[in-house]
Amino acid sequence: MLDRPATGLWWWRDLRCQLIKEQDLVRELESVRARAGASHLSLLQTFDIMCWMLGEPAGPGQDAVGA
Numbered sequence: 451m452l453d454r455p456a457t458g459l460w461w462w463r464d465l466r467c468q469l470i471k472e473q474d475l476v477r478e479l480e481s482v483r484a485r486a487g488a489s490h491l492s493l494l495q496t497f498d499i500m501c502w503m504l505g506e507p508a509g510p511g512q513d514a515v516g517a
Contacts (some may be wrong), residue, residue, distance in 0.1 A: 469493070 469476055476493065483489065483496045491499070 465497075 479493045479496050479500075482500065483491055483493065486496075488496065
C-alpha cells in the first residue's frame with residue numbers, strides 16, 4: 451500500500467506525502483471509514499486502526515514497531 455522502506459525516521463512525513471499524491475488511498479480510507487460507520491474518525495485514525503488490526507503480532511522479544 452505505501453511506497454516506503456520498512457524503517458526510517460521520517461515515517462509521518464512519508465505518510466503525509468503518500469496521502470497527498472495517492473488519491474486512491476484516500477478514497478479507500480474514506481470508504482473503509484464509511485462502511486464502518488465511523489464518520490467521527492479522521493482518515494489518520496482510520497489508517498492507524500487498519501494498521502493495528504491488519505498488522506502481524508510481535509513475536510517473543512520483539513516490539514510491534516521493530517518486529
